[in-house]
Amino acid sequence: MGEPVIQDISLHLEQGELVGLLGSSGVGKTTLMGILAGVDRPDSGKVLLEGEDITGTAGRVGYMLQKDLLLPFKTTLDNVSLPLVLKGMKKSEARKQAAELMARFGLAGSEDKYPHQLSGGMRQRAALLRTHFLGNKVILLDEPFSALDALTKSELHRWFLDVSAQMGLTTLFITHDIDEALTLSHRIYVMAGAPGTIQTELAISAPYPRPADFAFSPEFLQAKRQLLEAIGRQN
Amino acid sequence: MIRKLRNTKNKGDSLSLLLALLILWQLVCSLKLIPPFLLPSPISVVRAFAADFVPIMGHAAVSLGEAFAGLTLGVAAAFVLAIAMDRSDYLYRALYPVILITQTVPTVALAPLLVLWMGYGPAPKIVLVFLVCFFPVAVGLLDGFREADPDTMVLLRSMGANERQIFFHLKLPGALPRLFSGLRIAVSYSIVGAVIAEWLGGSSGLGVYMTRVRKSYAFDKMFAIIFFVSGLSILLMRLTALLEKKMTPWARQGEGKDSKP
Numbered sequence: 016m017g018e019p020v021i022q023d024i025s026l027h028l029e030q031g032e033l034v035g036l037l038g039s040s041g042v043g044k045t046t047l048m049g050i051l052a053g054v055d056r057p058d059s060g061k062v063l064l065e066g067e068d069i070t071g072t073a074g075r076v077g078y079m080l081q082k083d084l085l086l087p088f089k090t091t092l093d094n095v096s097l098p099l100v101l102k103g104m105k106k107s108e109a110r111k112q113a114a115e116l117m118a119r120f121g122l123a124g125s126e127d128k129y130p131h132q133l134s135g136g137m138r139q140r141a142a143l144l145r146t147h148f149l150g151n152k153v154i155l156l157d158e159p160f161s162a163l164d165a166l167t168k169s170e171l172h173r174w175f176l177d178v179s180a181q182m183g184l185t186t187l188f189i190t191h192d193i194d195e196a197l198t199l200s201h202r203i204y205v206m207a208g209a210p211g212t213i214q215t216e217l218a219i220s221a222p223y224p225r226p227a228d229f230a231f232s233p234e235f236l237q238a239k240r241q242l243l244e245a246i247g248r249q250n
Numbered sequence: 251m252i253r254k255l256r257n258t259k260n261k262g263d264s265l266s267l268l269l270a271l272l273i274l275w276q277l278v279c280s281l282k283l284i285p286p287f288l289l290p291s292p293i294s295v296v297r298a299f300a301a302d303f304v305p306i307m308g309h310a311a312v313s314l315g316e317a318f319a320g321l322t323l324g325v326a327a328a329f330v331l332a333i334a335m336d337r338s339d340y341l342y343r344a345l346y347p348v349i350l351i352t353q354t355v356p357t358v359a360l361a362p363l364l365v366l367w368m369g370y371g372p373a374p375k376i377v378l379v380f381l382v383c384f385f386p387v388a389v390g391l392l393d394g395f396r397e398a399d400p401d402t403m404v405l406l407r408s409m410g411a412n413e414r415q416i417f418f419h420l421k422l423p424g425a426l427p428r429l430f431s432g433l434r435i436a437v438s439y440s441i442v443g444a445v446i447a448e449w450l451g452g453s454s455g456l457g458v459y460m461t462r463v464r465k466s467y468a469f470d471k472m473f474a475i476i477f478f479v480s481g482l483s484i485l486l487m488r489l490t491a492l493l494e495k496k497m498t499p500w501a502r503q504g505e506g507k508d509s510k511p
Contacts, residue, residue, distance in 0.1 A: 052408045054404055073410050078405070080404070084401055084402050086402065086420065087500055088423040098409045101419070102410065129500040131500075
């Protein structure tokens with residue numbers, strides 16, 4: 016079995032919440048995500064979704080990895096509707112359902128394009144829409160915006176806050192970027208140590224939509240200092 | 251776009267070179283620098299082809315039938331083996347080196363043995379074609395399956411996909427380009443394999459025709475049939491490329507972007 020990667024972790028997501036998960040590389044964030052997504056099984060412990068034990072059961076919550084991982088040989092529409100097809104829905108019906116949401120995700124007109132014909136931001140939005148079609152309002156995002164340039168990133172942040180409020184999504188997202196965590200989150204967990212544990216939990220009380228100069232407010236800066244300290248701390 | 255232009259230009263260059271060689275060849279023959287029974291002129295080769303057109307087509311049908319049968323069996327076997335080896339690590343580790351080693355055996359040299367074992371009927375020809383076609387397709391498929399992105403596999407599992415769904419949605423389409431590069435080789439081998447197997451005996455087929463005209467020193471017919479076989483190979487490879495374009499539309503649409511320098 017070897018050394019444990021993560022240990023004694025307890026976290027929760029309230030309905031409609033956007034929660035950030037911060038921590039340095041190798042601290043076990045992705046391992047934790049894999050367990051929450053049901054792709055990996057923990058040696059001990061449980062994952063509960065609305066009280067139901069879903070430990071080791073894949074396909075119950077949406078999971079999006081770092082890269083967009085769109086299949087290069089499927090069109091955008093087929094990529095996006097893939098989770099529905101995998102669940103046994105007829106292809107035509109799955110496409111119809113996906114087509115209805117393409118516009119809201121800023122993908123109108125790219126239904127029949129292949130992923131390499133889309134921009135980075137569009138691919139990420141397509142990946143998010145696909146994650147949404149996993150059928151649950153809970154989505155786990157592993158560094159969803161890390162591969163994008165700064166401008167596309169802040170544009171996507173605004174858009175994501177919009178969509179997740181409209182659709183009532185509950186999101187846990189991993190990030191390396193403290194500013195990103197502070198801009199998006201209701202709450203932030205910080206993981207640190209080896210094996211990784213939750214070091215700190217921090218609520219950001221500023222209401223949405225957060226003003227453009229939120230990043231210069233005393234609350235932001237104070238929270239940032241707290242987070243930086245927590246990330247560096249060892250057990 | 252630039253690459254495409256260059257491609258067409260290359261094609262034009264090689265065409266004009268071929269044409270020049272053809273004219274040179276005709277000149278050498280017309281000036282009687284080489285006696286015609288050793289080297290027939292291009293014009294007499296064309297005449298020979300036209301004169302024997304009907305029997306040649308009959309023989310071609312037989313050879314193509316053998317090639318097609320062997321190719322189909324080879325591709326089917328390659329699929330079965332590649333899927334089995336992809337699913338079982340044990341089979342992969344055990345068989346992959348063995349398959350590579352069998353490729354050092356000159357398959358064509360097996361032809362006399364096959365004829366010895368199976369007689370002069372179509373069986374040894376089909377088996378030889380099968381043997382030469384199997385390898386490139388199996389290795390192409392297997393490498394294609396193995397190249398499936400592990401992260402994407404995790405993602406599909408997180409969506410609740412089972413092995414069969416992962417195969418059809420990820421592994422198989424991902425392996426198509428490699429399958430087709432194997433298939434292009436297999437297709438050209440198949441017709442040559444059939445002809446070579448026919449050299450060793452039989453009652454019809456392009457290889458049988460070839461041995462007959464050789465024995466009667468009809469070198470113009472000999473040349474005609476060589477060109478015909480190579481033309482057939484090119485045609486079959488073209489058809490394969492066409493099928494590939496049809497079956498991998500994403501690659502075609504990528505051309506514009508990928509060929510940027």
